[in-house]
Amino acid sequence: KAGVTQTPRYLIKTRGQQVTLSCSPISGHRSVSWYQQTPGQGLQFLFEYFSETQRNKGNFPGRFSGRQFSNSRSEMNVSTLELGDSALYLCASSLEVSSPLKQYFGPGTRLTVL
Amino acid sequence: AQTVTQSQPEMSVQEAETVTLSCTYDTSESDYYLFWYKQPPSRQMILVIRQEAYKQQNATENRFSVNFQKAAKSFSLKISDSQLGDAAMYFCAYRSGANAGKSTFGDGTTLTVKP
Numbered sequence: 001k002a003g004v005t006q007t008p009r010y011l012i013k014t015r016g017q018q019v020t021l022s023c024s025p026i027s028g029h030r031s032v033s034w035y036q037q038t039p040g041q042g043l044q045f046l047f048e049y050f051s052e053t054q055r056n057k058g059n060f061p062g063r064f065s066g067r068q069f070s071n072s073r074s075e076m077n078v079s080t081l082e083l084g085d086s087a088l089y090l091c092a093s094s095l096e097v098s099s100p101l102k103q104y105f106g107p108g109t110r111l112t113v114l
Numbered sequence: 115a116q117t118v119t120q121s122q123p124e125m126s127v128q129e130a131e132t133v134t135l136s137c138t139y140d141t142s143e144s145d146y147y148l149f150w151y152k153q154p155p156s157r158q159m160i161l162v163i164r165q166e167a168y169k170q171q172n173a174t175e176n177r178f179s180v181n182f183q184k185a186a187k188s189f190s191l192k193i194s195d196s197q198l199g200d201a202a203m204y205f206c207a208y209r210s211g212a213n214a215g216k217s218t219f220g221d222g223t224t225l226t227v228k229p
Contacts, residue, residue, distance in 0.1 A: 033215050042222065048215030056216045090159060105159035
């Protein structure tokens with residue numbers, strides 16, 4: 001099976017712009033979680049989707065949003081980018097929310113905001 | 115809210131020797147899972163080992179084993195016969211049984227393996 005894929009792998013944007021990141025989970029996986037990784041804040045949970053519904057949300061401003069499609073692919077959007085949004089964004093997928101032991105991470109999207 | 119603490123920002127070990135990475139967590143839940151992830155410089159996060167809180171037996175995966183002390187809320191990772199490929203950032207993570215889609219991570223420990 002192919003692993004979790006994320007596109008694009010690298011992205012450069014300027015302040016004020018918006019960006020959309022994509023995550024394709026492992027085939028058959030229905031849960032997708034997103035994390036932001038920065039040197040200063042570490043790994044922080046953004047949100048989690050299951051069957052097209054947001055089930056959990058972390059402590060991020062409303063500029064961060066996401067969605068999940070019927071094929072379980074997920075996108076996250078960041079509007080009005082700030083310098084502090086520069087980070088590695090990771091997504092992880094699992095078969096079911098009730099399968100906490102089987103969560104797999106993608107390679108991440110490196111976002112740089114200038 | 116759950117918290118995960120890794121008190122060792124950096125550790126080093128000689129090749130073929132053993133190293134232990136520390137992790138403590140705080141939770142009021144009884145149903146949860148603990149993980150160690152490895153993130154090499156290429157950035158792909160890889161699951162190393164996992165432990166269900168209800169299991170008393172410590173998990174083992176080849177050269178990797180954990181010391182799970184539930185009462186002390188401690189979850190350390192032991193790497194035996196360290197190899198150069200073990201060099202990476204290691205993250206300890208907590209996942210609630212009731213909220214399994216969200217993981218709480220520690221700040222990570224950078225492990226250097228010296229030849």
